Amino acid sequence: MIIGVFGLNHTTAPVEIRETLYLSESITPILIEELKKHGISENAILSTCNRTEIYFATEDMEETIYTIKKILGKHCNIQPEWLSNYTYCFTGEDAYRHLFLVASGLDSMVIGEPQILGQVKDAYRTATFHNATGFFLNKVFHKTFNVAKRIRRETKIGYNPLSITSVAIELSKKIFGELEHKRILVVGTGEMCTIALKYFKKEGVKEILITNRTFHNAQKLAEEVIGTAYPFRDIPELLTAVDMVLTSTGSEQPIINKETVTGVMKKRKNKPLFFIDIAVPRDVDPFINDIENVYLYNIDDLMSLSQIHRADRMTESRKAHAIVDEEINKFIQWLQHLDMGPLITDIFLKAEEIREKELQKALSRLNTVDDETLKIINLLTKNIVNKLLHPHVSLIKKNGTPQVLEMMKKLFKLEGFEENDDEEKLDSWDKG
16 A cells, blocks of 8 residues: 655645645535545545645555546646646655655745644544545554654744744735834634734734624624724725735635725725735735735745745754654654565454444444534544454564464455355344
8 A cells, every 4th residue: 555645835836726726624525535436545635825735545556646636627627737737746755754744844835834733633634534544544644743743842943933924924014114003904714814913913003904704703803812893895995994904714716806906096095005815715816916006915925035034944944854754764664564564454454344334334223423423433443443453463563473374364354264154143133
């Protein structure tokens, strides 16, 4: 079984490409199920403002990549050449290394940024919830979380952590100098906007306007942090009264277009207006840059600013890369040990096949099972299987003599072992 990753990020594709391939929380489960349906039973999808990546386990790399491209092309309505010109594919050791670097913040636009580890954990959690992880991906992701934790503990890569939001605030200070007397509109109430508001509060900004499609969320954020909430429909009016707009929503289409801004600028009598759009997909129509005295900065424009801090973090980054190299070697040794005993793999796969079969049989007898109960049952059965297999696997590793291996093959009915009627009898007793 080969572990691989197919995707693109801020170093291989501009924001206009990344936003087209951005996979929202609503579409991710659909793609996971479709990948499973097409034979990629182990897969996890990570999609953020800076990257979209699909991690997978496969025995046929060429067929898997073909399938992934086909499914992405179908759901994202993209030009076929984009999947060749802007993407990468890593397998084996390169794939493990890439994931370790990503989760540790070493492959981010802002080195050491703290949000990415949580996003990787969310991607893995979603895949697990949809039964899209097995023995191989579970091991890789669990190892990844341990590596990221070790890097945070043993280096200062996360000390005084930076983020895209903090770089955006720094850009606003470069534009205006002191922010205290500026009027700022924040569009969105997600994590990035929440962080931005805390920074603005720290900078002493007095007039902050907050809007969101769900007005209640804007009110709640204004009460918890700082600002005054306004209805989303008031955006054109709000734009006439502010100096700067920082926006980060989950909209799949621009929410501020050129026509709106053109009208706004007439009312402002061409007073300069600055936009910092850190959303992917973008919230602001890029063509507003053509309007006189309107200045738009998107997430890629922040990259040059982030490079200033990159030099400060290079020493810690080198330490972190050394840890990644060490952990890669450990993981490769573990995999080699696993390869030396393929029987272990067969045992886990056979057990997983039985677990899944019996789980589906049990669920079919229940009237309804809510998602949380299903998640608990799934985790329970996995834990039971792992605990039952542990002493057998330990015996193979410690004393893998031909006699022990042969005994295990018979015990787990491997290599063409013919089943008798016992299992059918057990099923009939269970039904009775």
